[in-house]
Amino acid sequence: MTVLMQQTTTALNGQADAMVPETAVITRIQYEAPDIATYTLSFTDDHIREQYQFLPGQFNMLYLPGIGEVAISISSDPGQPGTLLHTIREAGNVTGALAKLKKGATIGVRGPYGSAWPVESAEGKDLIIVGGGIGLAPLRPAIYHVIRHREKYGKVTILSGAREPGDLLYPDEYDAWREHGIEVIVTVDRADKNWRGNVGVVPMMFYKMRPDGRKTVIFTCGPEIMMRFVVYEALARRIPKERIFVSLERNMKCAVGFCGHCQYGPFFLCKEGPVLSYDRVEPFFSVEEF
Amino acid sequence: MTNSIPMPGKHIVIAKDALQTLFSTLQAANYTLVGPTVREEAIVYEEIGQMDDLPVGWTDEQGPGTYRLEEAGDGRYFNYVVGPHSWKKFLYPPKLTLFSAQQNGDGVEFTANKESPQYAFIGVRGCELAAIAIQDRIFLEGQVTDPHYKKRRERAFILAVNCTQPGETCFCVSMQTGPKVKNGFDLSLTELDESFLLEIGSELGGEMLADCDWRPAGSYELNQSRQLMLDAEMRMGRSLDTADLPEILLDNLDHPRWDEVAERCLSCMNCTLVCPTCFCSDVQDVSDLTGGKTERVRVWDSCFNPDFSHVHGGNLRPNIRARYRQWLTHKLASWEAQFGTLGCVGCGRCITWCPVGIDLTEEAAAIRGGQS
Amino acid sequence: MLADKLRQNPWFKVLKPAHFQKLVEIATEVTWSEGQTIFREGDQHDYLYLIVEGRVALEKYVPNQGQITILTLGENDLFGWSGVMPVIGTRTTGARAVQPTVAIGFDSRRLREISEADHDLGYFIFRRLTNVIAGRLSATRLQLLNMYSQSTE
Amino acid sequence: MSPGHKPRLAVFKFASCDGCQLSLLDCEDELLAIAGAVEIAYFAEASRRMLEGPYDVTLVEGSVTTDEEIEKIKEARRESRFLVSIGACAISGGIQALRNWTDVNEYIHTVYATPKYIDTLAKSHPISDYVPVDFELRGCPISKSQLLELVTSLLIGRKPRVPEYSVCMECKWRGTVCVMVAQGIPCLGPATQAGCNALCPAYNRGCYGCFGPVETPNPLSLGEHFVELGQSRAEVSRAFRSFNGYLPAFREASEQFEDS
Structure with a gap:
């Protein structure tokens, strides 16, 4: 019986301080259900946008200053890491505040994390x-x-x-x-x-x-x-x-x-x-x- | 007496008041001295200026849920047991700004906090050095390092103290962390009747003695130190059998003892907050009312905080039983899988500072004794 | 024709020829068009059905909400089990074809009779039905948990 | 908050010492920012201007102790979109709820020369006994920072964040030595919700429980420990029966120690 190994990566975050997010702009919001929407995010920094990669199943931390931070899995194609999608349900303070944001808003993003x-x-x-x-x-x-x-x-x-x-x-x-x-x-x-x-x-x-x-x-x-x-x-x-x-x-x-x-x-x-x-x-x- | 620079590994003797010279040298080298001092009826760790700030002539009596400062009147500087504070308050402060966020127009800018104080820790016990080594594994030796801890840790000067005064709640012998300090210090000190015996742990340690009068230690001092250590070992108030402990605890997640301890446990978090290895934290946003600037602050948290295991849809550990079980099984079991060591150094703080005196050695022994 | 169809079904493959013959004798093929009501909650029993192809919805009438589908069934699924259980006098749900559906109906009363007369065959039939009921119970319990209410963020 | 108009804030007072309203006034600098963001429509303590409802946010201080107040709180509720009880009186009945364990008529006859002029309910009631409350801000008095957090979060439109943990956390954050362990002073801190920045222990006193019980308190274990520290069971009962004595966890504990 083959044992399947878990794949993991560390954060690709360029910052020396892993807790400090990068900025990203919401370029598109697509509504999936009454309380669920998919947000397309684009890193402000060209270099990060080009370098960013993730594996299927990993998540990012999304941060809204003054509101807080929340772990959200990535739901886009890992073959196109430049287009970063997160499907989010409005459930708590942070996701509730995210739901009020409009296209063009800037948020903090750090990641990807996890197996x-x-x-x-x-x-x-x-x-x-x-x-x-x-x-x-x-x-x-x-x-x-x-x-x-x-x-x-x-x-x-x-x-x-x-x-x-x-x-x-x-x-x-x-x-x-x-x-x-x-x-x-x-x-x-x-x-x-x-x-x-x-x-x-x-x-x-x-x-x-x-x-x-x-x-x-x-x-x-x-x-x-x-x-x-x-x-x-x-x-x-x-x-x-x-x-x-x-x-x-x-x-x-x-x-x-x-x-x-x-x-x-x-x-x-x-x-x-x-x-x-x-x-x-x-x-x-x-x-x-x- | 000479005042050249002693080399690492060397044992030397200084007069007691020569410690002040060391303090002055450290201060001249821009170190902020932090060490034991008497405040609020206890020996706490705070910024100190000179030797007189040390708890000279003071000691303490400890037991489950009780600590009493006492006058020993013996003129000794380090004749006390560890108190309510630990060095983690300097390396991993209870409140620390991680970064600030400034809104400008549609955008936002994040600025990391680069502050890094330079501390000299005076009087670090063996159990405490072991605790620092454990936090090193968490914050420095994983895939990601914590820059705040790293800077403070790298810049810290450590004057360790061999423990001649174990307490009623201590069990460092069981955890093999004391009473003698083993490594990881710049200088270690044993307080003898008339002098301090110092062991040089690093070149920096030796350099800081450049202005001190010292002489090489003789067999009299070395023997006296050994005897003090042996005495201390014999006077441990408690013990913990660690053989197969992780397996035993994790195989007994439904043991009735968890219900019994939950009857007493206040879920007040004291055990985790006084623990020198507990590392859980929360992050809070502190904003000005206009919302333009936000500071993201990391604060100590605890698995006994009801909010700790909150996910959308509810609290995963609504009962005290589950929280206590999480704490003890983490500390004495799953910690090993995570960091290759148990999370306990045997300092006894969680026993002394539990308001109702719950004793983890007793709880672990009860589960070991009555395995289901 | 009907016997051929039955023979291909995994249900019947393991049956002894004599037992198989007894079941064929009480079986009839039925077809329903899309949307056709098969029976209603509270109806008297007549048949146990085995779906050959298509899809059937089991429904409950909820005041102010109308007919709510609680489970759908497809190929090789059995429904109408309550007819074979003497303790239950009426249909516990309604049933409706959501697609054009072909099924084989077994006369419930005769199914009980042949089970009484031949306990080996009866054991086979009732073991099948017990599994069906256990499946329904299990599905209903999970529905009762309303698991998405505590879904992840 | 609906866009297009400043949220209208009202502050109502029932049986209380006014201390919580003073906390609001004590916000001085921040109050200017608040005043810019909200319209203070009704706040008798601060302004002579008293505008009619409806109000977007109503802060209610004090407990309900008379029939007249029952009508007044119902009216306030009708006029308010979001109603917040502030302080121990509004949330638990306050220190005046001590009479809930006694015969109020006896008190009236002892205290007042002409008892017939006194018209009062038999008990001191929290606001939530009469109307639904949207949020409760604990404390005796409330904490300034929690009040600002409440106002800010209402303006942003998120749930206010108030601690669920005990006072012990605040003691440890500020490095205060545990007064119970180091000095044997009975302290309600381990059973009391944080919010005061552990004020009393920092001044060498035990916590009085101003912020009421934590989310998962264990007052019986704590009370038994007070007994070990030398308190009588009656003293333990009285310790729980103070500012928030009529909140269930403290009430039950106080009654248990009283009876035993």
């Missing part, structure tokens, strides 16, 4: 990408990567779930993904009569797939409860723990392992995470209030 989806070690395997709600955002760079290198992967399935059809992320792109020989299964928890797609929680969609446990890799991101049941369904289909990757969320203040907030047992989720294989997090996955 990545192991897209390279998953080559040659079947891949199931499971995103729940806004959890699809950090998976999208992996999807773009796979599309770019489609021939290197076996069967690829994307499972996108949300509470209601209006909450689904990136629905306009599903057909384009399908054109690259990717099966896209979409499901919602509830819907009215106008919805013609699947209704049922994300983990139940595993009953519609027949993954080959010997050669399948899973990437999943979404509410922790959802990921827990995705893991159970995957294990029931004999997909080994070390080939199931989850992206975990904790409070993050510094993103470089100094502030201690994102600790998850031995892991700093800002460094060793957010993407971790299930065999590493299993001892803590079901511990209450961990």
Whole structure:
């Protein structure tokens, strides 16, 4: 059995002080759902804009002076690092203030941080990408990567779930993904009569797939409860723990392992995470209030 | 007596009042002296001017949840146990401006804080040197270094003190961090009856003695120092069995002992804030009302702060039980996986300064004893 | 024709020929057009259905919200299990074809009769149904958790 | 705040010592900036100008102790978009809520020469007993910096940030030596929400709990420790029963130590 290695990079931040952000301008705002928008960011400094690179699954710290800083995953194509997209839901003080910003506004950005989806070690395997709600955002760079290198992967399935059809992320792109020989299964928890797609929680969609446990890799991101049941369904289909990757969320203040907030047992989720294989997090996955 | 420059590794003896000469040399070299002094019924670490500011003739009695300053009247300068402060307040200050943000028109400009004081630490114990070494791993030896810590750390002069006075809550022997200082100092000092025995730890340490009268240490002083260390080892108030401790704690995350300690724990954060290795922080924005200028300030935080594990949707550790478990399992277990060492140096501060006297050695032993 | 279709289904592949024959005898093929109501919540039972192709929505009527889809089913999924469980007298949800759908219906009363008469076959049938019900229970529990309400930022 | 007009601020006073309003006046320099950003429509302590509602932000000081005040707070609520209780009285009933554990008529007869002129409720009530409150600013009195944080955040349109942690954090930030551990002085700090910059311990006194209980207090454990330090159970009960004595965590603790 091959052990998939996590890919990590350190911050590419040019500043000697990792906590000091660079400035970036919001060049485009695209509304995805009533409380979700995708922001296109462009670094003010030409050199940084040209040098900046990230791996799928990594995140940036976005800073609004006077309001605060928040960790947001990157949702754009790692093959086009100059165009930096973040899909953000209005949920707290910082994201609430971001939602009030207009095109042209300047914010602070530092990153990228954290571990990545192991897209390279998953080559040659079947891949199931499971995103729940806004959890699809950090998976999208992996999807773009796979599309770019489609021939290197076996069967690829994307499972996108949300509470209601209006909450689904990136629905306009599903057909384009399908054109690259990717099966896209979409499901919602509830819907009215106008919805013609699947209704049922994300983990139940595993009953519609027949993954080959010997050669399948899973990437999943979404509410922790959802990921827990995705893991159970995957294990029931004999997909080994070390080939199931989850992206975990904790409070993050510094993103470089100094502030201690994102600790998850031995892991700093800002460094060793957010993407971790299930065999590493299993001892803590079901511990209450961990 | 001579006053040439002693070489690293050398043991020398100076008269007690010659310490003032060292202090003056350090000050002349632009060091801000920080060291023990008596304030608010305790021996704290603060800026000091001269030898007289040291807690001469003072000592302390400690126990779980209790500290009492006492007059020993023995004329000794370093005859006390570690107090409520630790050196982290100078290397990693409780409040530190990281950078400022200035709005100008549509744009914003960030300016890093480059301030870097130059401290001479007077009286660093073995356990405290070990604590500094642990914080070095966190702030200096990872993929990213903290520039503020780095500057303060690199510029710091360390006068260490061999501990002849362990307290009721101390267990540095268990943690192998004391009572004798091992390395990482410029000078180390043992307070003898009539003199100070100094070991030169670095060239800088030797240079700062250029104006002092000293003579090479004789076997009398070296023996006396050894005897004091042995005595100190015998007088440790507490011990902690560290064998397999990380595994034992992490295998017992649902142990009933966590519920018991949560009955007593106030979640007040004192243990983490007095701990010389605890490093958790938060960042706050301090803005002027017009909103033009913002300072981003890093402050000490604690895993016992209810806000610490807040994510959108709620608090991941709403109960004190989970917070205490996080602290103890971090300190005595997962720290090892993170930094290759436990997060505890056996200084006993968390026991003394816990208002209700919760004792981590007792909690760890209880979980070890009653493994499920 | 119907027997051929059934034989291809993973459900029936493992059946002994005699048991297979008994099920074929009580089976009928049904088709529904898009949007067609199959049964309503509260209807009396008649059939257990196995979907051959298409998609069926299970619905609950919620005052002020209309029919809410709580689960959709597709190829090889069973629905209408309540008909075979004597303790439940009526349909627990409504069912509607959301696409043109082909299914095989089994007469519920006769399904119970052949299960009573031949416990080996009965065990096979009820084990299948138990799995279906367990799946529904599991799906419903997860829906109850309303997991997206605590979603990530 | 809706764009196009300055938010209108009102300050109402109920049963209280006026100290919290003074904190607002104490903002001097900042007040000029505030005055530029908001229209002070009603603030009897500061200005003779008293404009009719509606108000965008209403700060309410004091507790409700008479029938007349019940009507007044309901009226204030109707006129206010965002209503904030400021200070211990408005949030917990204040020090005057001590009477909640006694018979008020007995007090009236003891204190007043002509008791029949006194018309009062049996208890001193927090504002939230009568109307929904949008935010509470703790303290006796409130902290100037938290008040400014409240006003600024309302102007920016974000949630005000006030600490959830205990006073101990502020002691440690400023390097104050723990008075309870080093001197055996009973201190409510470990159970009390921060906000005062740990004022009392810095002056060698125990915390009086002016900012009320922290988010997850453990007052029973702390109270038992006071007993170990030599306090009687009645003294412990009284320690919890002060400015914020009628807030649930402190109230329950005070009653437990009183009964035991």
